[in-house]
Amino acid sequence: MFIHLDEHYINPKLAEIYDLDSPWSKDRDFYLSLAGDVQKRILDLGCGTGLLCDAYAAKGHNVTGVDPAEAMLKIARQKKHGKEITWIQSKAQDFKSEYLFDLIIMTGHAFQVLLQDREVECVFRTMKEHLKPEGSIVFESRNPNIDWKSKWDYEITLDTPYGLVQESRRYMDFVDDKMTFRLEYKFADETLTSQSVLRFWTKEQIEMHLSKACLTVDTIYGDWSQSPFSPEHSEEMIFKIGAG
Numbered sequence: 001m002f003i004h005l006d007e008h009y010i011n012p013k014l015a016e017i018y019d020l021d022s023p024w025s026k027d028r029d030f031y032l033s034l035a036g037d038v039q040k041r042i043l044d045l046g047c048g049t050g051l052l053c054d055a056y057a058a059k060g061h062n063v064t065g066v067d068p069a070e071a072m073l074k075i076a077r078q079k080k081h082g083k084e085i086t087w088i089q090s091k092a093q094d095f096k097s098e099y100l101f102d103l104i105i106m107t108g109h110a111f112q113v114l115l116q117d118r119e120v121e122c123v124f125r126t127m128k129e130h131l132k133p134e135g136s137i138v139f140e141s142r143n144p145n146i147d148w149k150s151k152w153d154y155e156i157t158l159d160t161p162y163g164l165v166q167e168s169r170r171y172m173d174f175v176d177d178k179m180t181f182r183l184e185y186k187f188a189d190e191t192l193t194s195q196s197v198l199r200f201w202t203k204e205q206i207e208m209h210l211s212k213a214c215l216t217v218d219t220i221y222g223d224w225s226q227s228p229f230s231p232e233h234s235e236e237m238i239f240k241i242g243a244g
């Protein structure tokens, strides 16, 4: 089946500099803390270059990282604990395993690459089918009530193995609840671009799809310090499902 993926996930050169652009961060501290110290079986859907998977594996957890982009997985396999992790090239919707998991996560706003209702339905079904009865599902999506347009653009310089790279992110348009934006990476010898669309799901839409999948929300946090979600002020909607 044809899978459309954004250029910055499938281009090997851009996958190689992903961790410089998106280094360890407080969202990852939050996700890492969810696992605790007792060994758990963890499923990371849309694992990208596997920074979190590697950190879980370093703590002795049994980790499966799933991503459709081979270029991202290639970087992930090279992580320090990469050989202890099961890597699967697959969309979250299509993932199947004989195992049930204690913790299932979808991080880095990977949830927002899901543009269609049926894609979210399939992802929640996948999560439900692979969750231990006492397990937890945690993922986040940006709160659509925030003015993302005005916050979106940035320019940074990355110090990469290819030399200095000027990266910019530019908002293009919002049609209904889908934002299009463009990334540009100026290398010394070439400029690479990537155009992406993200959907800004409402809390109610997500809750409706969770409920259809017989998944019950335990908590919604509004930030990585685990403050309660505020519809007007919180940038994040961090959903925690299940008791674990």
Ligand SMILES: C[S@@+](CC[C@H](N)C(=O)[O-])C[C@H]1O[C@@H](n2cnc3c(N)ncnc32)[C@H](O)[C@@H]1O
Binding pocket: 005, 009, 022, 045, 046, 047, 048, 049, 050, 051, 066, 067, 068, 069, 072, 090, 091, 092, 093, 106, 107, 108, 109, 110, 113
């Ligand atoms: C913004 S990155 C996040 C990666 C990682 N979770 C992180 O926090 O750094 C989004 C990832 O989602 C992956 N992706 C795209 N479509 C997907 C799908 N249908 N199922 C699972 N992952 C998908 C991309 O290949 C990419 O690696």
